[in-house]
Amino acid sequence: MDPAATDPRLPQAEPSATPADDRPVSVLAPVIAAPLGPAEAAPPRTGMLPRGRPGDGLRLLPLSGFHWGGPVRGRKTPPSPRVRGDHVLIRPVAGAVSVEFPRQAHVLTAGRIAFIPAGTAFSLKPPPDVQGQTLLIPPAWVGAQPLPKAFRSGWPASEDAAILDPAILALAEGAARDPGGNGATPYQLGLIAVALSRLEERQGHADPRSDSLAGARPLTERFLALAGCDMAANRTIAEMARALGCSLAQLDRACRQSRGRSALELLYDLRLQLATEALRGSTRSIPEIAEELGYAGLGHFMRAFLAATGRTPEGYRALMRGEPPAQEG
Known part of the structure; x- marks a missing residue:
């Protein structure tokens, strides 16, 4: 499903004449409209979006x-x-x-x-x-x-x-x-x-949750740092909560307040992040990576990674290295 230059659900416009410099342009949308953000909106501009040919990259x-x-x-x-x-x-x-x-x-x-x-x-x-x-x-x-x-x-x-x-x-x-x-x-x-x-979470307003986040963020960061130190140990959330001096409910609440995710979901996300980094930046074998990150086995790693990314670990590694894609079942 490579991105289409046009939306197939919309009526197709007649192609415009090719400019003198033979540079293809899109006939679909006006040039980027006025910025919509905290700043005062400027008058919109009109024109055509430059459109690259397939394979051009950007x-x-x-x-x-x-x-x-x-x-x-x-x-x-x-x-x-x-x-x-x-x-x-x-x-x-x-x-x-x-x-x-x-x-x-x-x-x-x-x-x-x-x-x-x-x-x-x-x-x-x-x-x-x-x-x-x-x-x-x-x-x-x-x-x-x-x-x-x-x-x-x-x-x-x-x-x-x-x-x-x-x-x-x-x-x-x-x-x-x-x-x-x-x-x-x-x-x-x-x-x-x-x-x-410098992206801002809300337009021109302070986050009303900032007070409750003051204590939740540090606890969440300490939890993720602790979890990332030794993923192979495969410690439970309750064990890590005790090591951090809080209850499981307190840790879970802090994670939801600061990240919008439960402690278990953040742990799964961290494990996936570490897996993608290892596949991109190291030559370690896939079974070795699975063991280091505390997966129950190679099959568990393969299924979890495929469900989360749509690719096998081998396919992901090849994609990130610019290698020809392997046939994936």
């Missing part, structure tokens, strides 16, 4: 045409999450879209922005009336830019709202002209990286 697509995921499990259910090999930046400007992760969904409304790093399992089936853009960034283009290593979502800070959309558009225009990138690419990616590092 591409900017209409959000309504970006569909991703594995097999569809039912008429009313979204596709199953599946790993992508590129970074995905999602910017809705009208309507809303739900990003489906293995054990939770994240609703993205107009004005917010989301970044999904390469190697993250997710699915997306946007409604036909949603408006916005999806930027696909090959990891090879990123270089030393400090893009987030995990999913991020929020409102652009007031000082970033006015520069974020022009940076995205300029980056895509440069990629359409030069699929290999150009000299301005690091600068534009740097602007995007800074904006992502």
Whole structure:
């Protein structure tokens, strides 16, 4: 299910004439609309989205045409999450879209922005009336830019709202002209990286949960640090709670307050994160990784990883290394 340049559910527009420089453009959506965030909205601009050819690497697509995921499990259910090999930046400007992760969904409304790093399992089936853009960034283009290593979502800070959309558009225009990138690419990616590092959870308002989070966050971080020290020990949540000087109920409540997930769910997420890092950054065998991370056995690891990412550990390792995909059953 590679992302389509058009939404097949919508009437197809007549293709426009090819510009003089033979650079293909999208005929579907206007150029990025005025930033929707804490800053005062600027007048919208009109024009065409630059559209890269297949294989160009970095591409900017209409959000309504970006569909991703594995097999569809039912008429009313979204596709199953599946790993992508590129970074995905999602910017809705009208309507809303739900990003489906293995054990939770994240609703993205107009004005917010989301970044999904390469190697993250997710699915997306946007409604036909949603408006916005999806930027696909090959990891090879990123270089030393400090893009987030995990999913991020929020409102652009007031000082970033006015520069974020022009940076995205300029980056895509440069990629359409030069699929290999150009000299301005690091600068534009740097602007995007800074904006992502300063995303705000709520538009212009302090988080009303900040007081309750003051004690929940440190406990949750201590729990995750303890769990990550020796995953092979396979300690129970109750054992770790006692080691942290709290009850199981207190630990679980802190995890839900600070991360929106139970302690057990966070432990599963941490184990999956460590597995993906080991597959990407080491040559250790897959059975060895499964044992180090406390899985009950190789079969347990294979089933859990496939359910969470849509790929086997071997397939994920090959994807992240840019190797030819192996045939997966």
